[in-house]
Amino acid sequence: MSPHVLILGGTAEARELAAVLAARPGVRVTTSLAGRVTRPGALAGDVRVGGFGGAAGLADWLREQHVDALVDATHPFAETITANGARAAAASGVSSVVLRRPGWRPGPEDRWHLVTSLSAAADALPRFGSRAFLTTGRLGLSAFAHLADMHFVVRSVEPPEPPVPPHTEVLLARGPFTVADETTLLREYLIDVLVTKDSGGEATAAKLTAARQLGLPVVVVRRPPLPRGVSAVSDVAGVLAWLGFNS
Numbered sequence: 001m002s003p004h005v006l007i008l009g010g011t012a013e014a015r016e017l018a019a020v021l022a023a024r025p026g027v028r029v030t031t032s033l034a035g036r037v038t039r040p041g042a043l044a045g046d047v048r049v050g051g052f053g054g055a056a057g058l059a060d061w062l063r064e065q066h067v068d069a070l071v072d073a074t075h076p077f078a079e080t081i082t083a084n085g086a087r088a089a090a091a092s093g094v095s096s097v098v099l100r101r102p103g104w105r106p107g108p109e110d111r112w113h114l115v116t117s118l119s120a121a122a123d124a125l126p127r128f129g130s131r132a133f134l135t136t137g138r139l140g141l142s143a144f145a146h147l148a149d150m151h152f153v154v155r156s157v158e159p160p161e162p163p164v165p166p167h168t169e170v171l172l173a174r175g176p177f178t179v180a181d182e183t184t185l186l187r188e189y190l191i192d193v194l195v196t197k198d199s200g201g202e203a204t205a206a207k208l209t210a211a212r213q214l215g216l217p218v219v220v221v222r223r224p225p226l227p228r229g230v231s232a233v234s235d236v237a238g239v240l241a242w243l244g245f246n247s
């Protein structure tokens with residue numbers, strides 16, 4: 001019987017994995033999206049959209065849809081769905097793995113300040129500058145909303161959710177971005193500090209290179225830890241090996 005693989009998606013790696021699995025004869029692949037983005041783009045295989053109703057709902061879905069393997073390829077900061085995926089897999093007896101791209105690493109010339117949350121980033125920010133480029137996503141800007149003396153340039157794929165800081169300019173854009181683009185942006189908006197999550201990956205790393213070249217400080221929000229006991233791989237080839245397929 002064809003194995004059914006459920007991918008918890010919302011990332012470039014999830015899209016790549018769906019394409020590779022859908023191209024394999026005899027494999028059924030379904031990607032699940034939260035439904036946050038209005039135009040998510042084409043995906044290979046089947047797609048379902050929207051929450052499952054917590055870990056119990058996801059466990060029911062795994063059983064009802066006869067899922068054989070669960071791959072959590074969600075964003076490193078999508079903490080709730082990752083916890084739910086681990087619980088649902090354990091409850092339903094379905095094998096699971098987390099596909100987590102490696103985090104970014106600072107070089108000797110980087111001026112990184114590591115924090116553990118968006119609110120810690122907001123606490124630290126006024127020490128580093130007064131014009132911040134905020135690339136932490138459209139949710140969670142409320143953590144910065146009280147910083148009325150700072151100017152923010154926020155870049156996100158979809159418009160940010162209020163409340164946002166009083167002095168905020170919004171740039172709607174989707175990566176990948178080049179170092180040249182990022183350098184121009186940082187100069188044009190007179191940015192003196194960058195704020196980012198440690199998302200990892202190539203698509204949005206150019207801002208870090210640009211900040212390094214301009215000597216700017218970067219406030220980096222660390223990743224939340226993975227739930228205890230989960231297996232993790234760092235790329236699509238790792239998932240294929242975990243599934244017992246040749247890459």
Ligand code: NAP
Nearest residue numbers: 009010032033034051052053054074075077078079080081
């Ligand atoms: P989250 O806080 O971990 O999840 C909140 C709830 O959204 C979950 O409990 C679940 O609802 C639903 N959900 C999340 N991902 C889902 C998926 N792939 N399929 C079905 N339901 C899902 O998630 P988030 O941080 O809001 O991220 C939402 C999605 O955006 C994720 O799929 C993630 O890969 C993507 N994304 C997130 C970020 C980020 O910085 N957080 C960045 C880029 C992309 P139920 O409990 O009802 O099942």
